[in-house]
Each structure stands twice: as C-alpha cells, then as structure tokens.
Amino acid sequence: MTGQIDLFAFLQPGGLNCLLEVPPDGPVALVAMNLLILVAFTHWVSKQPDFVGKAQFRLTNIGLAWWLLTAGLELQSTTASCKTLFAMAAWPGIMLISVSWLAFISSFALRADQNHLRRDLVVIACFVLIGTVAAWTNPLHGLFYTDEVRLVETAGRLSAQFEHGPLFYLAVFMNYCAVLAAFLIVLLVMRRTSKVYRRYFAFFLLITVIPILANAAYTLFDFTVFGFDPTPFVFTFVLLGLGLLIFNKGFFDIVAVGREVLYYRMANPVFVVNRMGIITGLNTAAKGVVHAENKVGQHLSSIPAFQDFQGVFTMASIEAMPERLQIGEQFFDVDVFPIGLPVGDTDELIGATVLLTDVTDLYSRGRALASAVDVMNNTLNQNRRQLEEIQTLREEAERLADRDWLTGLLNRRRLDESFKQLAEERDDNKIVVLCVLDLDHFKSINDRFGHVVGDRVLKGFAQMMESILPEDAICFRVGGEEFVVLHRAATVAEVVQDLNRLREALDKDPLMRRTDVPPVTFSGGVASFPADGETLDALYAKADEHLYTAKEKGRNRIVQEG
Known part of the structure; x- marks a missing residue:
C-alpha cells in the first residue's frame, strides 16, 4: 500500500482512530510490559546510592523508555500517517540513548567525578535537539521521511516501510558515531587498564556491541521483531542487566574492586583452591614464593611444602593442616579460611583460601632464643648472672612477639586473646566496645615526606592514644595506619566521647607542624559486644563498616552506627 501522507490528519476529529481500530495484541502488550518494567527500573535507579555516571545512565533509560513508548504506538497504529507520526516522534529518544550512553561510558572510564556533568548535559541537549528538529520539521521539508510510505505485512501485521531522506541518514550517522565512540573508549581503556579492572571493561565492550549488532541486523538484513527495529528491545535487557549488576555489588562496587587490589598487591602469598585441592588462583606474592608464573590447575600438593596434603578440603583436613611450614x-x-556452601550443610566446603605469613625473621629469633636457652641450661650452675640475662632476653623476645615493633602497641596476635578475656569478664553493667581507627590520607605523608616521617607520625599517634585514652583501654596496631581500641565501658557514647577527646588533642597538638600540609586526622568506626556481634570477626566487620561510613562522610569523625 503506497500513498501520499497527510501528517496533520491526526489533528482532525477521529484522527487517532488508527490506534483504536484493532485491539492491542500480543506484540503491543509485550512492548507495553517492557516499557512498564523500564519505567519502574528507572525510578528504582533514581532511589539508589550514587555511582559514577548515574545521571547519564538515567538519561539513557529515559531515552529508551520514550523510544519504547513510540514503538508501541507505531505497532498499534494501522494507517501510514499514524505510523509516520510515531516514527518521527521516536527520534528524541533515539538520539538521547546514543549520546547519553557515550556520556555514561566516558564518565565511568575516564573520570570519576561529576564536575563534567553540566557540560555533558549541554552536549546531550544539543545532540538531541539536532535530531529532533530534523525529524519533527519533516512535514515542512520532506528531507527526513518522504511522503511515500508503504504498508507491508510483516510477521502477520502491518508495518511501515519508509523512503529515507538525507537528514535521516545524517541522524543515523550521528548516532553511530556516538555509539562507536563509546566502543572505542572502552576498547582503549580496557587495553591500558590493569587486569583488576579489565573484566569490567570487557563487559562494557560486550554490552556496547550487542545493540550495534541488533541495529546492523535491522539496517542491513531487514531483521525485525514484530515488524519493528529490534534495537530498543535489546537495549532494554542490556540496561536491566547492567543495572542489576551495579546494585547487586557485582559491578562498580569500590569495596569489591578494593578486595581485588588487596588480593593482587598484598605482600602475603595467597592461594585459592577448590574442594579437590586444585589451585584456582594465586596472587603475585604466591607466584614469587613458588617460583612459578602459574600454578593454576595444579594440585596444592605440587608445592613441596604441601606435598603431604593429598585429600579434599574438609573442616577436619583444614584442622590437620600444619600451622607453620x-x-x-x-x-x-x-592460615586456612574455609569457603562453605551458601546454603545447606555448613560443614561441606567448596574450597578454601590459604594465607601464608612470612615469619622467617621471627623463626630465626626463636632459634636464637632456643640456643640461648640451651646455653643457659648448660651454664646455670656456673654463672647465675648469665642465667638472669638470658631470662631477661627470653622475656623481652616474648614481649616483642606480642608488640608492634614500631609503636610498641599490642599487635594483631593479642587481639583475639584480649577480646575473649574482656568478653568473659563482662558484667551486666558493662559492655565491650571495639573501635577501628584509621589515619586519614596517611599514604600522602609517606609519598611526600618518606617513610621516616610516616613512622614518626605513627609513633606519635600511638603515644597520644596511650596518654589520652583511659588506662583500661587496650590499644593495638593491626597494620599500616590502622589501629584498634578495646574498651569495657557503661555505654558506647562514653567510648565515643573518649575518642573525640583524642581527636581534639590531635587537633591542638598536631603531629605534622608544617603549614603547607593538611593536619593529621583520623576516622573511626565503633561496634559493641554483644549488640553488634558475638564474635570478634563479626564485631570487627561491623566496626570496619562504620569506619567506611566515616570515610565517606568526609573523614575526621567517629561513626557508631551506619
């Protein structure tokens, strides 16, 4: 069916009867369902915490919703004039999808802040305006769609075949340039980024290519869904899948990325093995220890130190693992950390993480200590003074084993024992409070002034902790710039008040007196036993969560609840 189209006929009485001549069928209902899902999803995204490129991502969803709306109306209509009208009406959404997707990709891949948002919005508005004006003024110039529109039966329903003008191809060219630019950005960043982030951008590359392939199939081979361009339907599922990954903490989650960075860069060797003892992953430190680039796929017993381990991982076999090798x-x-099934029998494992801590220096000191003890036993009857000196050396070695070598505070080894003791001795009028403290921006001090200055800051902070906090507060340094305080108190507020006194003292007597650097501050997270957890691990995790909240709220503060 071919004919001249009066695009303004819909303004006349009964002009929109083209939408009412036949009842909506399955394809129209399917489009409507996709649209409702997308609208609900877009509203849900707006209520979620911010992530990089959130505004651009929402605009992409809005553009797709508009395209789906006009697609559904075009599918429902039965006349050439109505189909042409809704085809032109779709172009703001089509233009918005491609340019917003480019802005979203570039925002995530090339910049982490939102200072460019205003500029992005101006570019998006201009881009969409060009395509919209070209399409909506078509009745005046006929350079987008000609007046010759054919209605053909495709997949059992009427669909429109348009004769396209030069402005149509210009709009298509602009859209392809935007999508291809997004593709090239992802490809470039994926090649240059570290392997920690590479899988994220590989997924970006895939979801950018899928809509391109769908549109190419429509453009080059006339592939349709219900007689319509399949691109918006494909893009709907792409955005839904991407959104679920974002908010299911499988994508763009800085905590997840941080875990991977820690795994690859930590100095301690780490092996990840499955239930059968096959190595499925190992970090750089582990490769250095076994002097092999890749042990993945081999049994743990292929490492000589583990040659006695031949079975599968069970709780019993983990308990039988040597404590030192x-x-x-x-x-x-x-240290072996079992990985259990998420549901079902908690004793059944799917694997384990094996963490090795280098204690060569401590072992050497232990051997020296053992030798000293032998000498003491052999010369006890000859020289009592020598015996007393060796005894002092032994006590000092034992004390140092439980102390941080730099600050003199208790170390991570004593944290478990101290917590158990406080928990067992707790009465009904007291609670046990665990505080995780972290010096803000400490890395910048090391990078700028060197580790000697950084060590001085750590020792100074440890001294302030011991002098300002109550005498019964037990202070630990658990690693780097992270400290822990265990305190038995009447209320959490009482402990927070003590920590705030420490913050105020640090502000009055700064550890860095230079005027050209920011003052040294710290952030803290607080959790109490048993309200926030009945084990040290649970309590530590809750306090660490509150510490992250303190960091996100601007640092230099104490957070006792999320």
Missing part, C-alpha cells in the same frame, strides 16, 4: 629458606605461618 618451610618453603626454600623461608618460614610461613599458615
């Missing part, structure tokens, strides 16, 4: 000339403490 030797690899070459190095000695390591062994």
Whole structure:
C-alpha cells in the first residue's frame, strides 16, 4: 500500500482512530510490559546510592523508555500517517540513548567525578535537539521521511516501510558515531587498564556491541521483531542487566574492586583452591614464593611444602593442616579460611583460601632464643648472672612477639586473646566496645615526606592514644595506619566521647607542624559486644563498616552506627 501522507490528519476529529481500530495484541502488550518494567527500573535507579555516571545512565533509560513508548504506538497504529507520526516522534529518544550512553561510558572510564556533568548535559541537549528538529520539521521539508510510505505485512501485521531522506541518514550517522565512540573508549581503556579492572571493561565492550549488532541486523538484513527495529528491545535487557549488576555489588562496587587490589598487591602469598585441592588462583606474592608464573590447575600438593596434603578440603583436613611450614629458606605461618556452601550443610566446603605469613625473621629469633636457652641450661650452675640475662632476653623476645615493633602497641596476635578475656569478664553493667581507627590520607605523608616521617607520625599517634585514652583501654596496631581500641565501658557514647577527646588533642597538638600540609586526622568506626556481634570477626566487620561510613562522610569523625 503506497500513498501520499497527510501528517496533520491526526489533528482532525477521529484522527487517532488508527490506534483504536484493532485491539492491542500480543506484540503491543509485550512492548507495553517492557516499557512498564523500564519505567519502574528507572525510578528504582533514581532511589539508589550514587555511582559514577548515574545521571547519564538515567538519561539513557529515559531515552529508551520514550523510544519504547513510540514503538508501541507505531505497532498499534494501522494507517501510514499514524505510523509516520510515531516514527518521527521516536527520534528524541533515539538520539538521547546514543549520546547519553557515550556520556555514561566516558564518565565511568575516564573520570570519576561529576564536575563534567553540566557540560555533558549541554552536549546531550544539543545532540538531541539536532535530531529532533530534523525529524519533527519533516512535514515542512520532506528531507527526513518522504511522503511515500508503504504498508507491508510483516510477521502477520502491518508495518511501515519508509523512503529515507538525507537528514535521516545524517541522524543515523550521528548516532553511530556516538555509539562507536563509546566502543572505542572502552576498547582503549580496557587495553591500558590493569587486569583488576579489565573484566569490567570487557563487559562494557560486550554490552556496547550487542545493540550495534541488533541495529546492523535491522539496517542491513531487514531483521525485525514484530515488524519493528529490534534495537530498543535489546537495549532494554542490556540496561536491566547492567543495572542489576551495579546494585547487586557485582559491578562498580569500590569495596569489591578494593578486595581485588588487596588480593593482587598484598605482600602475603595467597592461594585459592577448590574442594579437590586444585589451585584456582594465586596472587603475585604466591607466584614469587613458588617460583612459578602459574600454578593454576595444579594440585596444592605440587608445592613441596604441601606435598603431604593429598585429600579434599574438609573442616577436619583444614584442622590437620600444619600451622607453620618451610618453603626454600623461608618460614610461613599458615592460615586456612574455609569457603562453605551458601546454603545447606555448613560443614561441606567448596574450597578454601590459604594465607601464608612470612615469619622467617621471627623463626630465626626463636632459634636464637632456643640456643640461648640451651646455653643457659648448660651454664646455670656456673654463672647465675648469665642465667638472669638470658631470662631477661627470653622475656623481652616474648614481649616483642606480642608488640608492634614500631609503636610498641599490642599487635594483631593479642587481639583475639584480649577480646575473649574482656568478653568473659563482662558484667551486666558493662559492655565491650571495639573501635577501628584509621589515619586519614596517611599514604600522602609517606609519598611526600618518606617513610621516616610516616613512622614518626605513627609513633606519635600511638603515644597520644596511650596518654589520652583511659588506662583500661587496650590499644593495638593491626597494620599500616590502622589501629584498634578495646574498651569495657557503661555505654558506647562514653567510648565515643573518649575518642573525640583524642581527636581534639590531635587537633591542638598536631603531629605534622608544617603549614603547607593538611593536619593529621583520623576516622573511626565503633561496634559493641554483644549488640553488634558475638564474635570478634563479626564485631570487627561491623566496626570496619562504620569506619567506611566515616570515610565517606568526609573523614575526621567517629561513626557508631551506619
């Protein structure tokens, strides 16, 4: 069916009867369902916490919703004039999808702040305006769609075949340039980024290519869904899948990324093995210890130090693992963390993480200490004074084993024991409070002034903790710039008040007196036993969560609840 089209006929009485001549069928209902899902999803996204490129991502959803709306109206209509009208009406959404997607990709891949949002919005508005004006003024110039429109039967329903003008191809060219630019940005960043982030951008690359392929199939091979361009339907599922990944903490989650960075860069060797003892992953430190680039796919027993382990991982076999082993000339403490099934029998494992801690220096000191004890026993009857000196050396070695070598505070080894003791001795009038403290921007001090200055700051902060906090507060340094305080108090507020006194003292007597650097501050997270957890691990995780909240709220504060 071919004919001249009066695009303004819909303004006349009964002009929109083209939408009412036949009842909506399955394809129209399917489009309507996709539209409702997308609208609900877009509203849900707006209520979620911010992520990089959130505004651009929402605009992409809005553009797709508009395209789906006009697609549904075009599918429902039965006349050439109505189909042409809704085809032209779709172009603001089509233009908005491609340019917003480009802005979203570039925002995530090339910049983490939102200072460019205003500029992005101006570019998006201009881009959409060009395509919209070209399409909506078509009745005046006929350079977008000609007046010759054919109605053909496709997949059992009438669909429109348009004769396209030069402005149509210009709009299509603009859209393809935007999508291809997004594709090239992802490809470039994926090649240059570290392997920690590479899988994220590989997924970006895939979801950018899928709509391009769908549109190419429509443009080059006339592939349709219900007689219509399949691109908006494909893009709907792409955005829904991407959104679920974002908010299911499988994508763009800085905590997840941080775990990967820690895994690859930590100095301690880490092996991840499945239930059968096959190594499925190991970090750079582990590769250095076993002197092999890749042990993935081999059994843990292929490492000589683990040659006695031949079975599968069970709770019993983990308990039987040696607490210390030797690899070459190095000695390591062994910690095995079981990975259980998410549901079902908690004793059944799917694997384990094996963490090795280098204790070569401690082992050497222990051997020296053992030798000293032998000498003491042999010369006890000859020289009592020598015996007393060796006894002092032994006590000092034992004290140092539980102390941080730099600050003199208790170390991570004593944290478990101290917590158990406080928990067992707790009465009904007291609670046990665990505080995780972290010096703000400490890395910048090391980078700018060197580790000597950084060590001085750590020792100064430890001294302030011991002098300002109550005498019964137990202070630990658990690693880097992270400290822990265990305190038995009447209320959490009482402990927070003590920590705030420490913050105020640090502000009055700064550890860095230079005027050209920010003052040294700290952030803290607080959790109490048993309200926030009945084990040390649970309590530590809750306090660490509150610490992250303190960091997100601007640092230099204490957070006792999320």
